[in-house]
Amino acid sequence: MKRALPALLLLISGCALFQRPPRPVHAPPSESTGVEIPLALPLEGRQIIEGVMLRAIQLAMDDYLPWDRKLPGDATSLQQCLARRESYDVAAAPGSDGIMYVSIIPNAEACDVGGPPILDVGANYAIDTRSWRILKVQQ
Template identity: 50%
Template sequence: MGRQGWSVLFVKRGLAALIALPLCGCALFTRPVRPPHAPPEEAARFQFPLDLPAEGRMRTPATVAVATQLAMDDFRPLDLKPHKGATPDELCLYRRDSFDVWTAPGPEGVMFVRFVPRQDACNSEGPVTDASATYAIDTRQWRILSIQR
């Protein structure tokens, strides 16, 4: 192949890559979903106390906080949308605040994180039992090892 043939081939492949980039770029270049914030006017009016109130205050170790966040981002991602025709109970179970979180240390740097529907969260006839999940989180490499549903 002559020099001109290589140039044509290079241009064609380059154009093909540029055309394909928007198609695959959705997953590569999308921004992560960020939590909602109050409007600036409302945030400016909010007053923090000098110290956290003693009543109800609790300390969450960093490994527990990060393991819980990692599991929650998989269990109920911020961009999770209900399916069409979802019942009120199903809509309730799409919400993160419908779940209590239980954590326990496991062997060799593993943290167990369990999500259990709050009894008073949804207006269902009986207890919701099939929406629970337990995650095994590797706290050394910060990854999900396994999920039990």
């Protein structure tokens, strides 16, 4: 029994390493009651992203900005801005042989903190859409 307790404690503390990605937050009913989803999406501004392209974009973004990435406590406002996915635009295009190219580009207006332009941020990915692996990253 004396040996089982340390093993059990070690096992329980090890479980903390296997965290699931966070689930999306849902608004409380008090906020969502007045929201109506239209039967058909408006044509103006609508974009259709095919499933293969969407999955390639998600794979690249999960690599570029992992959901569990922690910023240092002394992070600047620019670092905080660049740690948010909505601060980036994405361009994607299919290539040959099941390859999808994904470019993650900082949106210059999203992180306008009054400094010089952001030039050394972003990445280009080559994604294998058959095995869902990242073939190459160029930063």
